[in-house]
Amino acid sequence: MRNLLAREDEFEVLEAGNLQEVLQVIEGDCPDIALIDLNLPPAGGVAAVTKLTALCPTRTIVWSFEANRDTVLAAIRAGASGYLHKEISAPGLVRSIRGVVRGEAPLARDLATLMIGALHGLEERDRVREQAAVLSPRERQVLSYVARGARNRQIAQALYISEFTVKRHMQNILQKLALPSRRAAGAFYRSAFESEDPVPVSRTA
Numbered sequence: 001m002r003n004l005l006a007r008e009d010e011f012e013v014l015e016a017g018n019l020q021e022v023l024q025v026i027e028g029d030c031p032d033i034a035l036i037d038l039n040l041p042p043a044g045g046v047a048a049v050t051k052l053t054a055l056c057p058t059r060t061i062v063w064s065f066e067a068n069r070d071t072v073l074a075a076i077r078a079g080a081s082g083y084l085h086k087e088i089s090a091p092g093l094v095r096s097i098r099g100v101v102r103g104e105a106p107l108a109r110d111l112a113t114l115m116i117g118a119l120h121g122l123e124e125r126d127r128v129r130e131q132a133a134v135l136s137p138r139e140r141q142v143l144s145y146v147a148r149g150a151r152n153r154q155i156a157q158a159l160y161i162s163e164f165t166v167k168r169h170m171q172n173i174l175q176k177l178a179l180p181s182r183r184a185a186g187a188f189y190r191s192a193f194e195s196e197d198p199v200p201v202s203r204t205a
Contacts, residue, residue, distance in 0.1 A: 001035075004090050005097075017041070019048050023055075030056035033100055036080075038064040038071060046074045053079030059100050063088075082106035129192045134176045140189075142169040146182060147189035 005011040014031060016022040018041040025031075034052055038045035045062045052058055062075040063084040072083045082105040084096055096106040132140065138159075145155045152166045159166075170182060179185050 004093070008094060011097075019043065019051065022048060022052065026052070026056055026058070030058050032059065033097060034058050034060045035084075035097070036060055036062050038062050038068075038075065044071075046071065046078055049075050049080045050078040061096070061100060061106060131177065132188070132192050135173060139169050139173050139176075142166060143173055143185055143189045144193070146170070147186040147193075149186075 002013050002015060005013045014025050016025045022034075022036075022040075036045045036048050036052075040048045045064075049060050049062060052060055059081045060075075060079060061082050061084055062072065062080045063086055065086045072080075075083070081100055082096070084093065084106055088096070096104075099106060135143065141159065142155055145158065150158070152163045152170075155161075155166045156163045170185070173185055174180070174182075177185065177188060179188060
């Protein structure tokens, strides 16, 4: 890598084997471009991109041998300009780096398709979460149990409220969200908050 880029007149190459070395390298001057391994020690490339983006106006490219969509998406959301596969040809690598200088975002076509789908999913989740903002904290708490299949009695016991109060909360939830049924309300919650820690439900209660 170093030898390849050193042969190109416009590149001056600096190296770092972990995040601490990256921070030492940029103390003197921020590089124009940083090519960051997604497995960079100690916490991975996403953490490195996040730190570097906060400290420098550097354009970062992440790369690895295996492209995990979620990891690449996290890196781009953290500030990375693109992703490259480590099996890219030498001319392709140089071409991609020059493209970043011109403002281009290197990304494999198949991965780009997956990323667009993931971004659309995030946009939909954000829309649903905005809609859920009309719920009170207690209503959202009740709904979280409903989404995991809890019955009114289980919810009442878990939250130390009466079953009547649970039913009243459910009526308010369905009205506020304009949903037709308890099942639809559960599906709504899962689409908005499925990535959050589950609320424990006792099936024997």
